[in-house]
Amino acid sequence: MRSPRETVRRIARGTEDEQLPVGLTLLAGAVAAAMVFPLTWLFVKAWTVDLGRARELMFSAETLDILVNSLLLMSLVTVFSILIGVPLAYLTVRTNLPFRRFWTIVVALPLVVPSYIGAFAFVSAFGPSGEFQSLLAGFGIERLPEIYGLEGAVFVVTLYTYPYVYLTTRAALISFDEGLIDAARTLNHGRWEAFRRVTLPQVRPAIAAGGLLAALYALSDFGTPAIMRFPVFTRQIYVENRSFGQDYAALLSLQLLAVVLVVLALEWRIRSNQTVSGDGSEGTENRIDLGWLRWPATVVPAAVATVALVVPVWILTLWTQRAGDTYRSDLTFEWIQAVNSVSVSAAAALVAGLCALPVAYLAANHDSPLAVVFERLTYVGFAVPGVVLGLALVFFGANYAPWIYQTTPLLVFAYVVRFLPQAVGSTRTSILQIDPELVEASRVLGESSLGSFRRVTLPLVRSGIVAGAALVFLTTMKELPVTLFLRPSGFESIVTQIWAAQANALYQYAAVPALLLMFISALSMVVLLAQENNDKGL
Template sequence: MRSLLGRLRSDDGDSLPLGLTLLAAAIAAAAIFPLSWVVLTAIEVEPGRAFELLVQPATREVLLNSVLLMAAVTVLSILIGVPLAYLTVRTDLPFSRFWSVVVALPLVVPSYIGAFAFVSAFGPRGEFHELLAPLGIERLPNIYGFPGAVLVITLYTYPYVYLTTRAALLSFDTTLVEAARTLDHDRWSAFRKVTLPHIRPAIAAGGLLVALYAVSDFGTPAIMRLSVFTRQIYVEYHAFGQDYAALLSLQLLAIVLLVLALEWWVRPDETVHSNLQGAGGGTPVSLGRWRWPATLLPASVTTLALVVPLWILGLWLVNAEGGRRPSFAFEWSYAVNSVTVAAAAAVVAALVALPVGYLSGRYDSPLSNLLDRATYVGFAVPGIVLALALVYFGARANSLPAAPQLYPTLALLVFAYVVRFMPQAVGSIRPSTLQVDPKLVEAARTLGDAPTRAFRRVTLPLIAPGVVAGGALVFLTTMKELPATLMLRPTGFETLVTHIWRAQASAYFQYAAIPALLLIVISGLSMVVMLSQERLGR
């Protein structure tokens, strides 16, 4: 009985520590709790009206567009991110250090800024059209709609796959590939049979983040005029259609749960470990005559994702007209506020993701996997829905006697960031944990180390790159988060994204250019720091 109370059993026979399991369960419950507001609101809708709303043509269109958008973006992101990770880590690609950083930088550009830039550049009367007009080209392909949304979201989400795959490749024991080559496996066969099984969990983790981002993004589909769940929910909330918005939110949550279950199903059953002695090293794969042509892939992707928005922001800054508006003047406190809350969210998210990611990576059981999947739900919920839920609960908490003021406070804002973006840290920590050979921990235990000491001395140093990468991802996405920041920030607390939003909403683009560029620069510097921790040099 004592054994049953103190331990839980995993599928492979290992025991799940009760304390760690309860901690992970508490974290998962805290991440899911705000969503109860959606459920409570939806069940109040009369069944007949609910059925009528859910089967109407507009709902079917929203469902189809959302699913197709998510699928297309995920597939394209994998097709871009995995080759880029392999090229920059395992081959003799020219200027690989440079490309390692540059191809990750699109993640620092908010997708809504990218969408504005692409519309301004490639729209019917955009800047690119004006450049081609002297050549007799009167019309460009329509950038609006499904193709434009897929293009923009892919360009700013493929780094999720790139970074998780890159982290797995850097911690991969390359001597295994060399051993396969000595057994007469060609390069493709060695990759398929040795490398791919090791990096599949990382690819799945990155693909999951892309899928959830694509189905929860609001800004890009709205700008591209594509009717999806997030856009329709936003419209209904502001049109006082709370019933319909709640029902759409439930449908969106059902899709999220389906995606989580699908990723769980395709996740490899086997756990792949490495002693990391050959990690990140080995002889680079020679590209031969394809060495220089291979640079066309990172060059073309980064040109679209980085050069286009920087070009448009520069034009906004130089060519914008109109008188000065003191109320839109930029202040450095906006940047300080952005960095402060993003750093706080990154630290907290990394700390709370560590128990969940370690538990699901170290112990293979339905319970540990369920807790891991539960944390991903918050990432897929639109920021506007999560913010409204926290406003609802925060306002009621304020009315309780002797209760501290909860809304609007920075603590509630940071909590929203953690709920939204903790899966990024979990998705980075879990694959790193899978790479750690349990025999190393067992050796430390036989030498007298307690479980906590063995984790601190053996496991934590090995998974540190994953922890750093996860925290950096949270920092980057927190810097860009708009809906939650607008609704939950304390009065007078301005950040870069709120200033950009105010300037763009009022069509004073010249006042949006400076904070947008500064946002990209700060996030870019954090990306450089993160990648430098992953042993760029080989």
């Protein structure tokens, strides 16, 4: 017989046989449809390719190599992101690590560094004839080993994507009900056994959500594989578009979408709609005492932060000191570029936060396949390379909607398509952490469904909505291909300035905007984590 608590959960969460709320379902469906709409260009373009030619291109040896390389990059980045992000989250939330608040912010900051800037920095620092080799030249070392290829791409992408796993896992650990741990300990479970049997299953949805974002980012990243000379889908699609091979580019994009759908299906099987409920209060007396390992444990976050943050800042600082005699007025940084970047990023974050709420709420509270499909569809845009999304919307705007072509609303829409999953994942995790009995209690007291949502659910998921919107803001600030393709005429931003400087091999002009981009993004991260700490009493 089902327990009363389980019955309440089934009533509040919903079952597969229940009828979905019409208004919420239509709203979530509209959001999902809008997110996949730009991808119709790929199917229209692929449909025009001769069947024999399509078969030849799809099953060529080059295409197979690209597929294998992309899968290797995605798999390794996901695994290493989890291996780095989960321990860091556990150290900064559940232990008495020295300077915990400081490390909480610092280990999240690599998310503010664009991966293409990180790749340039590491090539400049550790390339065969890079800055590090110059320091070692006095010891007779004339050349360092190559850092290009799979190893270099995995290393750099992992450094700047593990914060996805770290942030989602940390949010789940903060809201975790420590009474469950106490109950496990009273049953004579050791710390490791309690973690394995209680903590890990409860935070698994958050780990899966962060791992999914890391995997999709690895699939969609263009800059790092290109700089590391590692052939993957994104790099080859860009090359084909540059050489007017749009047929092959469209077919490669469809293959990439097929990989994305498989990844989404696997992630859905791994995670569950298991509720991670708790009161969000974490008393210092319940933190794990690391004992004599307390200070040595700081080596872990210090090492990760040093490699991910110090190297790019070092290289960018060197670029600013090597201005040389070349002067280009068109490459000089202007403050309007920063204003443009912040304004469109804030608009994208606001729209994404609003669009994510109905999708996440439907997926978290209803087990219907339709709810799952709507949520999964919102993730597709995140894995589509920015160059593909940009070309698709250029095709749509130029041919069917010239009144919106090269306007700020179309640019913001593209950002939302690209980064909505960050808001959906964070919001959904927060909704799953709500104790269903709280919602049901408000219903018993006479509140309507909308009233319960407004008075109970919305205040409790506010931190998740803010966290998701902040992630959208951070990644929008760094987005390059979409900005280049869809920016309005005369619209210049920080990333377009960086791109122009790098395209002209005048890196000194890229240094200041790159440092400013990292600074603005870092401020938003600091404010977000500081507010989270105050809200949770950490």
